[in-house]
Amino acid sequence: xxxxxxxxxxxxxxxxxxxxxxxxxxxxxxxxxxxxxxxxxxxxxxxxxxxxxxxxxxxxxxxxxxxxxxxxxxxxxxxxxxxxxxxxxxxxxxxxxxxxxxxxxxxxxxxxxxxxxxxxxxxxxxxxxxxxxxxxxxxxxxxxxxxxxxxxxxxxxxxxxxxxxxxxxxxxxxxxxxxxxxxxxxxxxxxxxxxxxx
Numbered sequence: 001x002x003x004x005x006x007x008x009x010x011x012x013x014x015x016x017x018x019x020x021x022x023x024x025x026x027x028x029x030x031x032x033x034x035x036x037x038x039x040x041x042x043x044x045x046x047x048x049x050x051x052x053x054x055x056x057x058x059x060x061x062x063x064x065x066x067x068x069x070x071x072x073x074x075x076x077x078x079x080x081x082x083x084x085x086x087x088x089x090x091x092x093x094x095x096x097x098x099x100x101x102x103x104x105x106x107x108x109x110x111x112x113x114x115x116x117x118x119x120x121x122x123x124x125x126x127x128x129x130x131x132x133x134x135x136x137x138x139x140x141x142x143x144x145x146x147x148x149x150x151x152x153x154x155x156x157x158x159x160x161x162x163x164x165x166x167x168x169x170x171x172x173x174x175x176x177x178x179x180x181x182x183x184x185x186x187x188x189x190x191x192x193x194x195x196x197x198x
Contacts, residue, residue: 021174028170029163033135036155041066041125044155045114047107047138048073050131052157057129058087060155061097066127070117072101072110107134108176108186111141118146125151132156133165137173144180 044066046057054071061069074083084094104113118126126146130138135156142152161169178184 024174025167025170028136028173029166032132032161033139033154033156034132035158036127036153038063038065039127039153040064041127041151041153042123043068043070043118043121043125044127044129045070045072045117045142046129047110047134048075050134050157050159053129053131054087056155056157057127058089060127060129061093068097068099068121068123070099070101070114072113072117073104074100074102076102107138108141108145110138111145112186114142115145115147118150124149125153127153127155129155129157131159131161133159133161133169137169137176140173140176140180 044057044060046053046069048054048071057069057071060066071083078100080094080100083089083100084091089098099117101113101117103116104110114126117123126142128135128139128142135154139152139154143150146152
């Protein structure tokens with residue numbers, strides 16, 4: 001009777017990678033980030049691209065839980081007056097405390113835009129507002145781009161993401177960590193292109 005050959009090293013490594021990937025995906029999908037409490041931070045950053053993100057950031061600002069707000073990823077066609085009208089922002093609040101960021105087009109450039117805003121205003125702590133399934137990648141990029149001593153409070157907007165959304169976002173998250181590990185250069189936006197979906 002012929003002896004069965006044991007699995008080769010490559011097969012074992014592949015099985016281990018798949019197991020780690022699967023366990024990571026289960027963690028990612030089952031334990032989504034949650035909304036934060038009522039703590040105070042110097043600033044609040046809301047990322048465009050999802051329902052409820054900007055509204056949540058404005059609620060934080062109006063409640064006095066942050067002194068300034070950055071809306072990162074605003075489309076170039078959205079004028080400040082249109083933004084104020086759409087979200088019911090008083091002119092005085094917009095002028096003193098809200099910055100509309102037009103420079104970013106994806107999650108990684110959101111972080112770069114936010115880091116510049118943080119440096120200009122000498123901000124030590126921020127509340128990051130984005131959808132729950134997007135929070136881990138957004139927070140990771142902000143930690144990489146921002147000051148080392150920056151305190152980040154993750155304030156996730158609850159949602160009901162499909163399995164497809166979770167699958168795509170998890171792989172983006174894994175790919176982003178891999179890119180950081182090998183120091184992969186950041187993508188640039190082609191001239192005239194719009195904002196990408198985060």
